[in-house]
Amino acid sequence: MKTFDLIVIGSGAGLNVAVEVAQAGLKTAIIESGSLGGTCLNRGCIPSKIVIHSADVANTINNSKLFGINSSINSINFKSVTNRANKLVDTDARNIEKSLKQGKNPILIQGKAKFVAPYTIEVKGKKYTAKKFVIATGARPFIPPIESLDSVPYMTSTEALRQTTLPKSMVIIGGGYIGCELGNFYGSLGCNVTILQRGPLLLPREDKDVAETFTQVWKKRFNIVTNASATKVEKKGKLIAVTAKIGKKTKTFTAEKILVATGVTPNSDLLDVTKTNVTVSKRGFVQVNKCMETSQKNIWALGDVAGIYMFRHSANLESDYVSHNILNKKKMAVDYFPMPHAVFSNPQIAGVGITEQEAVEKKRKYVIGKYEYARTGMGEALGEKEGFVKLIVSKDKRILGCHIIGPHASVLLHEVLIAMKCGKNGLNILRNVVHIHPALNEVVQRAANNVPL
Numbered sequence: 001m002k003t004f005d006l007i008v009i010g011s012g013a014g015l016n017v018a019v020e021v022a023q024a025g026l027k028t029a030i031i032e033s034g035s036l037g038g039t040c041l042n043r044g045c046i047p048s049k050i051v052i053h054s055a056d057v058a059n060t061i062n063n064s065k066l067f068g069i070n071s072s073i074n075s076i077n078f079k080s081v082t083n084r085a086n087k088l089v090d091t092d093a094r095n096i097e098k099s100l101k102q103g104k105n106p107i108l109i110q111g112k113a114k115f116v117a118p119y120t121i122e123v124k125g126k127k128y129t130a131k132k133f134v135i136a137t138g139a140r141p142f143i144p145p146i147e148s149l150d151s152v153p154y155m156t157s158t159e160a161l162r163q164t165t166l167p168k169s170m171v172i173i174g175g176g177y178i179g180c181e182l183g184n185f186y187g188s189l190g191c192n193v194t195i196l197q198r199g200p201l202l203l204p205r206e207d208k209d210v211a212e213t214f215t216q217v218w219k220k221r222f223n224i225v226t227n228a229s230a231t232k233v234e235k236k237g238k239l240i241a242v243t244a245k246i247g248k249k250t251k252t253f254t255a256e257k258i259l260v261a262t263g264v265t266p267n268s269d270l271l272d273v274t275k276t277n278v279t280v281s282k283r284g285f286v287q288v289n290k291c292m293e294t295s296q297k298n299i300w301a302l303g304d305v306a307g308i309y310m311f312r313h314s315a316n317l318e319s320d321y322v323s324h325n326i327l328n329k330k331k332m333a334v335d336y337f338p339m340p341h342a343v344f345s346n347p348q349i350a351g352v353g354i355t356e357q358e359a360v361e362k363k364r365k366y367v368i369g370k371y372e373y374a375r376t377g378m379g380e381a382l383g384e385k386e387g388f389v390k391l392i393v394s395k396d397k398r399i400l401g402c403h404i405i406g407p408h409a410s411v412l413l414h415e416v417l418i419a420m421k422c423g424k425n426g427l428n429i430l431r432n433v434v435h436i437h438p439a440l441n442e443v444v445q446r447a448a449n450n451v452p453l
Contacts, residue, residue, distance in 0.1 A: 004029045006326065007121060007130040008106070009113050009271065011096070012038020013303050013315035014136025018106040020323040028106035029130070031113045031123060036096035039138050039304070040312040041089050043158045048181055050085035051161065052344050055188035059346055062188075066383050076189050078166035086162060115275035118296060132298040132326060135278070135286055136315075137271055139264035139304035144173070147232040152240050154233070155259045157182060167191055169255035171242045173230045175202040177343050179261035180218075184345045187222050194223040194253050196230055196244050203343060207355040207403035209370075213386055214405060217347060225253075233258065266305045281307070290333035292322050300325070309339055338420040342410035347387060350409035352417060353401030356392055365395050369451030373406045376446065377438025382407055389447040391416075397427045397453060404444075412444055427451060 005026035008018040015030060015038070022028040035042045064071045100108040111123040120129045141156035143149065155163075157178050170186055172179045175197030187193035195202070195218075201211040202218060218224050225246065232243040239254045266284045273280060279287045279295040285307030292300045300322045303315035314336065321334045343349040359366045373379030373387035387406020394400050402416040415433075419426035430448035435441050 001120075001127045001129055002029075004128065004130040006132045006134065007031065007128060008134040008136060009121070010038060010134075010136035010138055010303070010305075011036045012040055012136060012138055013312065013319040014038070014134055015096070016316060016319035017134050017136070017302075017323045017326070021326055022106040024327050026326075029109050029128065030100065030106050031109045031111070031121065031128075033110070033112040035090070035093040036100070036108075037089070037093045038136075038312075040315075041092055043161060045312055046092075047085040047089050047161045048157070048185070049344055050088065051081055052181060052185050054081045054084075055185045056346065058188045058190075063383075076166060078189065079164040081189070082161065082163060112270070114270075114272045116272075118276045118299075133276075133300070134322060134326075135268070135271065135273065135294070135299065135301040135305055136303050136319075137267040137305050139266045139307075139310070141260065142263045142265040143260060144230070144262050146173075146230050149233050149260070152233050152235055152258070154240075155257060157259075157261065160186075160259055167256040169239075170194070170257045170259060171196065171240070171253050171255040172259045172261055173242065174261035174263070175199075175224070175226075176205070176261065176263065177203065179259070180214075180343060180345045182259060182261065183218075183222060188346065192223075192255070194225065194255065196228040196242065196253070197224065197226050198229050200226050202226075203349065205355075206343075206349060206351060207390060207392075207401070208357050209388075209390055210349060210351070210403045210405045213388075214345075214347065214349065217386055225251075264304065264310065266307060268305055283307070291325050291331040292318055292334060293325070293331075309336065309341075311339075311341055314339055338417050340413055340417055342413070344410070347405050348407060348409040349403075349405050350413040351401070351403040352413060352420065353399065354392060355401060355403065356390075359392055359400065364400065366392050366400060367395070367452050368392060369447045369449070371443050371447040371450055373440070373443050376440070376442045378440040379406075379443060381438070382440075387443075389443050391427075391447050391451055393427060393451045393453070395453075397424055399426050399430075406443075408440060412441060415441065415444060427453075 006028045008014045008030045011032040018028050018030040113121045113123045116122045160182050169192040172195045175195050183193050202215045203211050228244040228246045230244045240258050241252050241254045243252045268284045277296050286301035288301050288306050302318035325331045338352045340352040369391040373384040390403045392401040399420045419429045435445045
């Protein structure tokens with residue numbers, strides 16, 4: 001049985017830890033059952049953003065008449081769109097694998113791992129032990145208990161990014177981040193998209209003003225059915241029928257393809273972490289403290305399997321702290337503040353901090369500063385009608401949250417992140433720093449100026 005100082009399970013953000021700790025001199029192994037690079041590289045943020053750019057190009061062409069340019073899309077080579085993404089990520093994954101195999105530390109162990117004892121793992125019948133472990137196995141798509149779902153071909157985000165033919169129609173079960181990003185991709189390229197959303201709004205975790213605006217915009221673009229719960233699926237010739245309960249009524253929707261986008265479930269069960277005496281939540285997320293330590297000494301967890309934030313940038317942040325805490329006696333708690341996110345849909349969305357509904361629930365005293373893209377020079381140039389920036393600010397001028405819907409939202413948010421990091425002076429910084437006119441960033445400054453303090 002081979003022994004290591006550290007074994008890292010999962011090659012997404014876990015790879016960062018393995019490399020850094022190995023460079024510090026610890027004998028390290030990294031275990032991966034699939035392609036190197038984790039969810040983000042292989043079936044998440046990287047390939048999805050590559051194909052979504054094609055959707056953005058299509059939307060630009062389709063809307064060009066608004067700007068005095070008559071253009072049209074003659075044809076779409078859908079296979080070329082998805083192949084472009086997958087060739088890039090597959091090449092990156094192979095290069096990571098090649099690099100690890102050429103090195104001596106960390107070493108790569110390929111195969112599915114399972115704990116057989118607190119500090120012992122088994123891969124393909126071989127056992128490995130280590131003084132320390134990092135669990136970074138991520139999560140997989142959650143499959144809801146819908147009647148007969150397992151009897152029909154359906155896609156999750158993994159398969160949706162590997163298709164080579166554009167379907168004429170698709171039913172998407174779930175109106176969260178994944179459903180809306182992929183709905184934007186397929187719908188923008190010409191697929192007739194229907195989204196079944198359990199609640200009254202798409203993207204319900206966003207600030208209420210953002211979610212309401214987004215839902216209204218999308219109801220003009222796609223067939224959005226809210227307050228709908230999918231209850232049954234079945235084959236109807238070459239099509240698939242999805243029956244949904246809408247209030248007291250039921251309705252059936254048919255399409256060539258169905259996409260299940262109902263969230264994720266952690267991979268802790270596949271690893272059999274109970275053999276380590278590591279505590280997991282009812283939903284299966286590995287429980288960690290502020291230093292990413294599990295209930296078992298010298299075993300850490302990070303990323304989606306820990307379920308604190310479900311972003312690659314948060315997992316990368318956690319990996320830095322885990323590396324430090326493995327190598328140093330003095331442990332450091334992860335500083336997440338402020339943790340942003342973005343939805344690369346159309347319109348784009350970005351947010352950080354608390355939403356207005358959370359502020360109300362927590363009984364926080366706050367004021368709102370809001371400004372519309374359309375009231376800025378660049379917003380007018382872009383013909384942007386729905387976009388806005390919304391700041392939620394405490395009475396002592398601290399920025400509690402910021403929520404943006406509109407072009408380049410994910411970029412515009414970053415100056416707010418820096419301002420939030422500055423504490424009580426952050427709002428004044430947004431107000432007083434000179435912004436280029438008529439750059440789109442003016443909408444952020446004007447939202448700050450509109451905070452009634």
